Amino acid sequence: MPELPEVETVVRSLEQHLAGLEITAVDLHMPKVIRHPRPEIFTEEIVGKQFLKKLGRRGKYILLNLTDGLTLVVHLRMTGRLVYCVAETPLEKHTHVVFHLNNGQHLRFTDIRQFGRMSLLPTNQVSEMSGIKDLGPEPLDTSFTREFLKKEFRRRRTRVKPLLLDQSFIAGLGNIYADEALFRAKVHPERLAAELSPREVAALHKSIVEVIAGGIKHRGTTFRDYVDGEGRSGSFQHHLKVYNREGLPCSNCGKSIERIKVGGRSSYYCPYCQKK
DNA sequence: CCCGGCGCCTGAGGGC
DNA sequence: TGCCCTCAGGCGCCGG
Incomplete structure (x- = not known):
């Protein structure tokens, strides 16, 4: 389940391969993954464009910047993968889009659960795209301050x-x-x-930054599906303290990690270290 | 504003 | 070498 660190790792790993390459053809095996424009138009518009040196990311959105002021926006959702590989690599099951590149290689989008989506739009409209327009601050940006967190927490009832x-x-x-x-x-x-408490908000601010930075440093968390732009797994799963660790001992106090539902999602926590 | 619930999907894993 | 059921969770959408 790609989150910020996984998406950042994909972008960084793709950047070094795609810069300057031209898209020569597109195989669209699953047209519904193209959200905008209509699939036929999508193919027509993207063929002939080259990847710029600098790719980007906003939240969990991958921003593949192209020539002629276009950007290919990709969201991997749960099981999506965007991988650069040699054209001879056997087509993996669930491969929905193949971008042929002018060096003979491929950029492939695969997605078991078919939740992932991509859009092609003018670069200057990306920040206004639905899904991106309303995103909050980046955790590693200077705008994500302790004060921001304090102020926002104070006015929320959730x-x-x-x-x-x-x-x-x-x-x-x-x-x-x-x-x-x-x-x-x-x-x-x-x-x-x-x-x-102010102390707790400060601690949470610090831990959010640390955990996101740690995830990036270890090239993401791989349980099953996530791989980077070169098909490599991450290693942050070895540094997780609670997630997916129900019944295992807390690294801090030794008591058993528990799982509850909060807002419909699994939440793993230590009932001793994280008191209600 | 805020919440809960559903739909989208496949495959893993548990119970029998 | 089964079968059925639940669940995993990101996000858009809908209704209360």
Whole structure:
């Protein structure tokens, strides 16, 4: 389930391969993944364009910048993969889009669950795209300050876990990194955001930044589906303290990690270290 | 504003 | 070398 660190890793790994390459043809095996424009127009417009040196990311959205002022926006959702590979690589099952490149290689989009989507639009319209327009600050941006978190938490009437998953509040956190950040800050996922102490908010701010930076440093978390732009797994799963660790001992106190539903999502936490 | 629930999908894993 | 059911969770959408 690609979250900010996974998406950032994909972008960085693709950047070094795609710069300057031209898209010569597109095989569209699953037209519904193209959200905009209509599939036929999509192919027509993207063929002949080259990837720029600098690709981008906003929240969990991959921004593949192209010549002629266009950007290919890709969201991997749950099981999507965007991988650069030699053309001879056997077509993996669930390969929905193949971009042929002028060096004979491929950029392939595969997605078991078919939730992932892509759009082609003018670069200057990306920030206004639905899904991107309302994103909150990037956790690693200078705009994501302790004061921002304090101010926003104070006026929200919701529990802290769903708030961390709300992309219009902070961009890029998903279930894994939200649970890890809460554990490291010793905050119970069901606590009301407005009721956190200044000390807790400060700790949570710090732990969000640390856990996201740690995820990027270890090239993402791979449980099953996630790989980077070269098909390589990440290793942050070895550094997780609570996520997917139900019944295992807490690294801090030794008590058993528990799983509850908060806002309809699994939340892993330590009932001793993260008191309600 | 805020919440819960559904739909989209496939495959893994548990119970029997 | 089964079968059925639940669940995994990102996001858009809908209704209360």
